[in-house]
Amino acid sequence: MRWIWIDKFVEFTPKTSATAVKNVSLAEEHLHDLYPNFPIVPHSLIVEGMAQTAGILVGEARKFSEKVILAKIGRATFHRLVRPGDTIAFHATIDQLSEQGASISGRVTVGQNLVAEIELMFSHIDQNLAGLRFPEHNFVFTEQFTELLKNYRDNAAITL
């Protein structure tokens, strides 16, 4: 199963910006592992949420034809902790997008509070690392994943 760290997109402007949210639940096991009896979301997983939000934004810009890989964390500055019950919003903005990859600026917030500022770089690995061969099928944006993404569309109403 693919490990997905965001619950839904609340804004998506192709090739420009996206915002995804994640609801943090005390039922998540890892919250109990970092500091016993002091459940917080690890900073590494906040970066992961931003990487997934921005990675999908960057992938969509090329209609998911490229294998988009997180290549570099340029900066990650944290301002406050995230606790169970919080709703994390990951706002990603594309700074640069080229044939070879993209760089993004991200802001992580809970309500009105700034949680983190994160800058990431993504590589379209088939365009870089020339000489290295990767499998032909897109192992980043698999068919299963793109099917799942369809449910994120605004008009994907679920009726009973």
Next chain:
Amino acid sequence: METAVMAIPRDEIFKKVQDVLVNALGVDEEEVTPQATLRGDLGAESIDFLDIVFRLEKAFTADPSHPFKIPRNELFPEDVFNNAAYVANGRVTPAGMAELKKRMPHMDFAELEKDPDINKMQFTVNTIVNYLDTKLNGAAA
């Protein structure tokens, strides 16, 4: 109407390149000397080269409606390095040397001509400054 482009002094170009490399590679300003090699002295890895290009484009964009762009394979012509006619068994062929010289007037090839081992080919901070000087201010003096 033609827009007059102000020449950017070379020391100003160097200062911006220095800032870019400090941020892209996490090195100290003092380490970024004109002769410092990107891989050897400053620890750049392959993915850092794309990061450097992105940051240079941003740093040298004065007007966001006319972004400064560094075309692929112009500053770092990886297509030459990955072409078997130009690099064979880790060594730059005579055809490769001719192609590199044509494509990279901003590069000093003195060392590579003595020993055409591709792994010893080193981009220096000056390589980038030369490239930008030519690109922004016209032909090098």
